Each structure stands twice: as structure tokens, then as C-alpha cells.
Amino acid sequence: MEIEEIVEMDKKHFMNVYNRKYPLYVEKGKGIKLYSKDGKIYYDFLAGIGVNALGYSNQRFKDALKDQIDKIIHCSNFYYIETQAELEKKLILNSAYNQVFFANSGSEANEGALKLARKYFKKKGSNKYETITADKSFHGRTMSTVTATGQDKYKKSFTPLPKGFFTVPFNDLEALKGAITDKTAVIMLEPIQGEGGIYPAEQKYLEEVRKLCDEKDILLVFDEVQCGMGRTGKLFAYQNYGVEADIISLAKALGGGVPIGAFLAKDEVASAFEPGDHGTTFGGNPLATRAAVEVVDIMLEAGFLNSVKEKGQYLKGELNRLVNKYDNLVETRGKGLMLALELGESLSAKDITGDLFERGFLVNAVKEHTLRLLPPLVVEKENIDLLIANLEEIVAGK
Numbered sequence: 001m002e003i004e005e006i007v008e009m010d011k012k013h014f015m016n017v018y019n020r021k022y023p024l025y026v027e028k029g030k031g032i033k034l035y036s037k038d039g040k041i042y043y044d045f046l047a048g049i050g051v052n053a054l055g056y057s058n059q060r061f062k063d064a065l066k067d068q069i070d071k072i073i074h075c076s077n078f079y080y081i082e083t084q085a086e087l088e089k090k091l092i093l094n095s096a097y098n099q100v101f102f103a104n105s106g107s108e109a110n111e112g113a114l115k116l117a118r119k120y121f122k123k124k125g126s127n128k129y130e131t132i133t134a135d136k137s138f139h140g141r142t143m144s145t146v147t148a149t150g151q152d153k154y155k156k157s158f159t160p161l162p163k164g165f166f167t168v169p170f171n172d173l174e175a176l177k178g179a180i181t182d183k184t185a186v187i188m189l190e191p192i193q194g195e196g197g198i199y200p201a202e203q204k205y206l207e208e209v210r211k212l213c214d215e216k217d218i219l220l221v222f223d224e225v226q227c228g229m230g231r232t233g234k235l236f237a238y239q240n241y242g243v244e245a246d247i248i249s250l251a252k253a254l255g256g257g258v259p260i261g262a263f264l265a266k267d268e269v270a271s272a273f274e275p276g277d278h279g280t281t282f283g284g285n286p287l288a289t290r291a292a293v294e295v296v297d298i299m300l301e302a303g304f305l306n307s308v309k310e311k312g313q314y315l316k317g318e319l320n321r322l323v324n325k326y327d328n329l330v331e332t333r334g335k336g337l338m339l340a341l342e343l344g345e346s347l348s349a350k351d352i353t354g355d356l357f358e359r360g361f362l363v364n365a366v367k368e369h370t371l372r373l374l375p376p377l378v379v380e381k382e383n384i385d386l387l388i389a390n391l392e393e394i395v396a397g398k
Contacts, residue, residue: 029056053253055376099270102284106225106251107140109261128185134170136196194226198340229253232336233309258291312336
């Protein structure tokens with residue numbers, strides 16, 4: 001299709017939920033570069049919103065998918081699936097969890113985690129059902145997960161919302177304690193908040209939340225949809241803190257671009273589910289799990305996660321250099337290759353994003369003054385240097 005036809009078809013027939021103001025018509029990708037149909041090249045420092053951890057057109061990943069397509073793409077979960085079992089083994093052996101369920105997305109993974117928590121307490125004969133989450137959090141687009149999200153802009157159009165969800169300030173233990181009732185079943189937190197502006201949890205906070213959950217018989221859920229799967233330099237974000245939740249959710253980078261989500265739980269909690277309690281048509285199908293097996297294998301290769309940590313430190317160091325040099329920059333936040341640059345009041349994140357787009361760089365404005373950087377985990381230092389040089393020229397000219 002020609003570019004004009006693509007735009008016309010999209011405007012006429014696709015539901016108007018995405019603000020497609022940037023004229024990028026994706027044709028193909030290679031490494032961290034995206035190629036537009038109009039011949040332009042873009043360095044992707046957003047990675048499909050944290051999905052394309054291996055970048056684009058990774059040959060090993062492509063070969064695995066082609067091999068799987070030749071065998072089987074989909075079959076029912078009524079039957080045993082070899083790639084599903086392989087992925088189960090890899091996730092369990094490399095985490096603190098014993099059981100896993102595969103879904104299609106992060107929203108579904110979080111929805112499933114909340115359902116499991118409610119069933120857990122119901123099976124115990126308890127009437128607990130309430131969930132506490134944090135301000136600035138983001139947990140998904142289903143009715144339950146959008147209600148759990150601690151940002152009004154995502155849910156104000158869909159009231160009345162399901163009952164039993166409450167939010168408190170992030171990293172504020174006293175506020176959390178004050179929100180707990182005898183009906184509290186779940187505390188759901190992102191170890192690093194993504195859509196809210198890249199805010200990491202404080203070490204002491206997570207440690208105290210874990211103790212609080214143990215004392216009050218509350219299940220702790222870590223939403224690692226964005227911050228998990230190698231993004232922080234550890235396979236799972238919770239491993240940076242040494243604090244274990246009862247359930248964690250995964251998605252985005254897990255499939256390297258093929259849709260898959262998952263939630264993992266410890267035996268005591270997972271055993272609450274019985275046949276018929278939960279299910280999915282497509283979740284964990286052979287193609288999706290084969291993709292995730294390859295992603296996990298690559299991430300676990302010697303040096304891969306250490307390189308993510310090193311490149312994240314390098315990128316953060318370069319961003320901090322700019323913060324120290326320019327008065328209109330405030331701070332950097334994040335871990336690994338999940339970083340934010342906080343701009344001063346005189347700068348607009350949307351404007352900076354637009355300026356970088358014109359120069360061939362893709363980043364994201366998550367708030368009025370916050371730039372989010374989620375490059376593919378295979379980004380090179382020379383790519384980072386190129387981004388920083390262009391960003392500095394833009395900031396210096398403002």
C-alpha cells in the first residue's frame with residue numbers, strides 16, 4: 001500500500017484511540033533501527049514500549065520462529081504443548097516461583113493475578129477482596145486493571161468502576177498502612193513504575209511492605225510487565241531488591257514482539273486455582289512460547305544481563321552529565337535501560353520528543369516534563385552517544 005492509502009484507511013476505519021501525530025510508516029527494522037516506507041531511518045529508544053528487547057530482525061530469534069511455524073502455530077490448551085513446558089521450566093528455574101500461567105498481554109497477566117488472589121482467599125473461607133495500588137501506577141486496560149491503575153486519566157471515562165480498589169502514594173509506608181482494612185487481599189506494586197514516569201521503589205519500602213503483608217495475611221503482587229525480563233540488568237526486577245512477592249506478572253519483552261503474558265506464583269497461592277477457574281484460548285500457544293523460550297535463552301547467556309546493566313549505567317551517566325550542565329534539566333531516574341529524564345518547567349517533553357523525532361530518534365513523553373527511554377537491550381554505546389549528542393543540541397538551543 002502507498003503511504004497516502006495507509007493514512008486514509010487508518011483515519012477512516014481504525015478506532016480513534018491512538019494519537020498518531022508522528023509520520024512514521026514502519027516497513028521493517030534491523031538492530032535498533034526502524035525503516036519508514038518514505039525512506040527515513042529512526043533509532044528506536046522506546047523498543048515498541050519495552051517489547052523489542054532483542055531489537056529488530058535478530059537472526060536467531062527469526063530462525064526459531066520460522067522453525068516453529070513449520071511445525072505448529074496454535075493448538076488448544078486441552079493438550080500438552082512442548083514449548084510451553086520448556087518455558088515453564090526456564091521461568092521457574094530462574095525465579096522464586098513454582099507455578100505459571102500464560103496469557104496474551106500484561107493486562108491479562110495482571111487480571112489473572114488478581115483473580116488468583118481472590119480465589120486464594122475464598123478457598124481459605126475469607127471474605128477478603130480489596131486491592132491497594134500506588135499513585136502513578138499502570139496495570140492495564142481491562143476494567144479491573146484500569147481500576148487498579150493509579151492514574152485518573154486512564155479510567156475517568158469508564159465509570160462506574162469495579163469496587164474494591166484503592167490507591168495510595170508510592171514509597172509511603174504509613175499511607176499504605178492507613179489504607180489497609182480487614183478486607184484487604186492484595187497490595188499490587190510495580191518495582192519500578194513505568195507509565196507513571198519511571199519511579200523505582202525504595203529498598204526499605206519494599207522490605208517493609210513484604211513484612212506488612214506477612215503480618216496482615218495479604219498477598220503481595222509485583223507487576224513486572226514493563227520492568228521485568230532483563231530491563232533492569234536482572235532477569236526479574238524484584239531480584240534487584242531481594243524481596244519476593246507472592247505473585248509476579250510479566251509480558252512485553254517476554255515474547256520479543258510476539259504477544260505473550262504470564263503470571264507466576266508460589267505453590268501455596270497457585271494451588272487455589274482448580275480446573276475451570278481460569279483459562280485462555282491463545283495464551284501460551286506453541287508460537288508464543290517458542291518465542292519466549294528463545295528470548296529467555298538469549299538473556300541468560302553469559303554477559304547479556306551484565307551488558308544491560310553496564311549500558312544502563314553509561315546512559316544514565318550521560319543523562320546526568322546533561323542534568324549537571326543545563327539548568328533546564330532536573331534529574332534522571334530508573335535502573336538499567338529503563339530511564340527517565342525529568343525536564344524543567346520551561347521544557348515540554350512532547351516538544352523534545354518531536355524535536356528528536358525530526359532528527360531520527362524515538363523516545364516517549366510519559367508526563368508533561370518527563371522523557372522515557374526504553375531502548376532495546378542490544379543498544380550499543382555508539383547509539384547512545386548519538387542520541388545524547390542530538391538531545392544536548394536540542395536542550396542547549398531551548
